[in-house]
Amino acid sequence: MEAQCIGESDGLKFWLARPQDYDEVMAISQDVHLGHDYLPHRYHTWMTEKDRVTVLARRDAKLIALESGLVVDGGRTVVVEGLRVCPSERGHGVAGVIQRITDGYIKQVYPSVNIKRFTRVDDPGPEKLSKFIVLALRAVLSLIGEAEGFNRFVVGLKAKLDSIEKTEQSTTTNNQLTVLKDDQQLKALLLDPDLSTRLQLPGGAIIQDWLPLKPVESNLEILKRKNLTWLADTTNDKLRFMSFHTPPYPVPFNGGSLRLTIDMYGENLPLARKALITHLEQVMGELHGTVLVNIYLNQTLWTGMQKVCEGDEGVKQFRDYWEQLFLERELS
Ligand SMILES: CC(C)(COP(=O)(O)OP(=O)(O)OC[C@H]1O[C@@H](n2cnc3c(N)ncnc32)[C@H](O)[C@@H]1OP(=O)(O)O)[C@@H](O)C(=O)NCCC(=O)NCCS
Missing domain, CATH: 3.40.630 (Aminopeptidase)
Incomplete structure (x- = not known):
């Protein structure tokens, strides 16, 4: 499958994920969720899932990050999942950049989406929460x-x-x-x-x-x-x-x-x-x-x-x- 580039920002190029990217995705996922990571099991299903967009960030050829979104609730909501940044690139804002690119791409492909939802483990603290409503x-x-x-x-x-x-x-x-x-x-x-x-x-x-x-x-x-x-x-x-x-x-x-x-x-x-x-x-x-x-x-x-x-x-x-x-x- 030919790689499809969807944008560039902050020295990174963003691509739609493909089945053959699996090994590279796993290589940046070694420590994710203390080994309880669902992505090794779900990645291939995600590649063909209806209304799902999975985005990879690369610097040159090197895989740096992944973010995925599934459009649900009759096209109104995107639920984002799978966010991860390779360990050596963490702490430099990459998670923010890939989220902005993914949000923008999803809006472009699914203009009816106006809500973004996600679940997470840790409490990100009031500063980061100010961007979000805690629903539950x-x-x-x-x-x-x-x-x-x-x-x-x-x-x-x-x-x-x-x-x-x-x-x-x-x-x-x-x-x-x-x-x-x-x-x-x-x-x-x-x-x-x-x-x-x-x-x-x-x-x-x-x-x-x-x-x-x-x-x-x-x-x-x-x-x-x-x-x-x-x-x-x-x-x-x-x-x-x-x-x-x-x-x-x-x-x-x-x-x-x-x-x-x-x-x-x-x-x-x-x-x-x-x-x-x-x-x-x-x-x-x-x-x-x-x-x-x-x-x-x-x-x-x-x-x-x-x-x-x-x-x-x-x-x-x-x-x-x-x-x-x-x-x-x-x-x-
Ligand atoms: C959590 C993780 C993705 C953060 O990536 P990072 O690039 O180091 O994050 P940074 O703190 O440098 O980036 C800050 C930006 O990312 C966002 N961000 C950081 N962690 C986030 C998280 N867990 N969920 C959503 N957004 C997050 C911040 O809100 C901020 O956005 P802004 O630039 O729009 O203000 C990274 O540490 C990682 O891959 N951890 C292992 C996997 C994991 O725990 N994933 C989280 C799933 S909820």
């Missing part, structure tokens, strides 16, 4: 263990839940979760105008493994291609809880590990505990080697979930409490 914060509970240990972990979780239910005298019938296999049922739930208030959706969005999407019809196709497994408490008239997991995928951590992401919505702790068990049961056959589990959830649920997960010898908490920030700014 989500808590993250991180676990790690060897695949063989997850069976025993789930058995332990079930035993804990039984005893909690006995002491809390809560009836399990109130807390039933269904695996949603019917696309029409899922569509009806996601497009329910009350969904956002019922489930306290962060910034009114569903964040699928760091990708924030409004629950609107045009985004359903994007969610569908992620091959998610959805759970919801459909036995109740009013939805109180929904969750899904993204199929486990490889990340570079520790010479090669699996990353499992579980996104949870709602503030109901008993349902969140049950959902964790069900999601783990659903993926058990796919687990191998070291497995990193990130559970993204409402801040009010973190301590309760952390407590129920502690005490296992094989599956342990991997990080202290941390948060996912969801940010937005206008794209002029």
Whole structure:
């Protein structure tokens, strides 16, 4: 595939990324997200994904940076992902330059886009935040263990839940979760105008493994291609809880590990505990080697979930409490 140059600035040339740039992109990504980087797994999908633009910055022939944007929400929003600058070039403003070029190119190709959204780990501080609106914060509970240990972990979780239910005298019938296999049922739930208030959706969005999407019809196709497994408490008239997991995928951590992401919505702790068990049961056959589990959830649920997960010898908490920030700014 012939390289396509989209602009020049600050001594850098900007190109649309191609499949054959993979090795160079990986070479500047060695330390990204402490080895939990999704890009090695997603790069080739990104190359052909509809409404995605991935931009590379080069100085002469050398690859310096990458930024990618996916146009969502019916063409109104671009969600930017994957930003990285090669280690030797960090601290000189390259991230700002590639973002400006990418924003401009996306505006040119998709003139209807007027909002830019992204999620990130660290708090950039008030000075950098002044450019953005913080739409939401989500808590993250991180676990790690060897695949063989997850069976025993789930058995332990079930035993804990039984005893909690006995002491809390809560009836399990109130807390039933269904695996949603019917696309029409899922569509009806996601497009329910009350969904956002019922489930306290962060910034009114569903964040699928760091990708924030409004629950609107045009985004359903994007969610569908992620091959998610959805759970919801459909036995109740009013939805109180929904969750899904993204199929486990490889990340570079520790010479090669699996990353499992579980996104949870709602503030109901008993349902969140049950959902964790069900999601783990659903993926058990796919687990191998070291497995990193990130559970993204409402801040009010973190301590309760952390407590129920502690005490296992094989599956342990991997990080202290941390948060996912969801940010937005206008794209002029
Ligand atoms: C984070 C990283 C991309 C910053 O790159 P950098 O070129 O060293 O950043 P600089 O501080 O020199 O550049 C400052 C500009 O980049 C922006 N910027 C810096 N870090 C950013 C981030 N994480 N997200 C968005 N913008 C960022 C600043 O807002 C500033 O923009 P401005 O010039 O428009 O004011 C780089 O350190 C990196 O590649 N880290 C590893 C990968 C990673 O953590 N990526 C972040 C994903 S959220």
